[in-house]
Amino acid sequence: DAMVIQNPRYQVTQFGKPVTLSCSQTLNHNVMYWYQQKSSQAPKLLFHYYDKDFNNEADTPDNFQSRRPNTSFCFLDIRSPGLGDAAMYLCATSRESAGRIYEQYFGPGTRLTVT
């Protein structure tokens, strides 16, 4: 029944050790998003894929990368996590077409701890 799935739900990594978070969807949506949400803050968009086209937000650090090998999966790679990257990472999807705007559906998030 789950529509946007994120694994793992909790991830602990060491300072500077690369980590990958994964997201999959069963909605067949063409757009996938990655958000970072720190405690008591609103989600902040890092980047999104429209089909295979990658769109980076201007203020997203180079430390954050993403891959989308197919429609269903999207990965967030943090190359050298710092203590400031500890946060909840939310994946979202939406169905976009010319002239039509739809809501984004979010996964349960992965809470990243950096030690």
Place this chain on the structure above:
Amino acid sequence: AQKVTQAQTEISVVEKEDVTLDCVYETRDTTYYLFWYKQPPSGELVFLIRRNSFDEQNEISGRYSWNFQKSTSSFNFTITASQVVDSAVYFCALRGGGSNYKLTFGKGTLLTVNP
């Protein structure tokens, strides 16, 4: 630039009380979209409603109702007869028209419903 203001940081009510969460937005787009999301303690953002700028009709869904007023740039959310399960952070979000997929979130309102 787009902006969403949720002036109420925290609201605490007793079960069965009615509560209204305020949302004021700013945009230069003539076509835009407004959303409300609920984020319970589990962390997942749950979509509640989408409203298009050209549709000012208010909406009711069970105990939830939304009041969209373009004249005051507000999109307020009312929960009638609140329940403990309504306890969550509620985010109002704005998206412009066209191919800008970015959601601008307010800072959220933490609603606590006490038994």
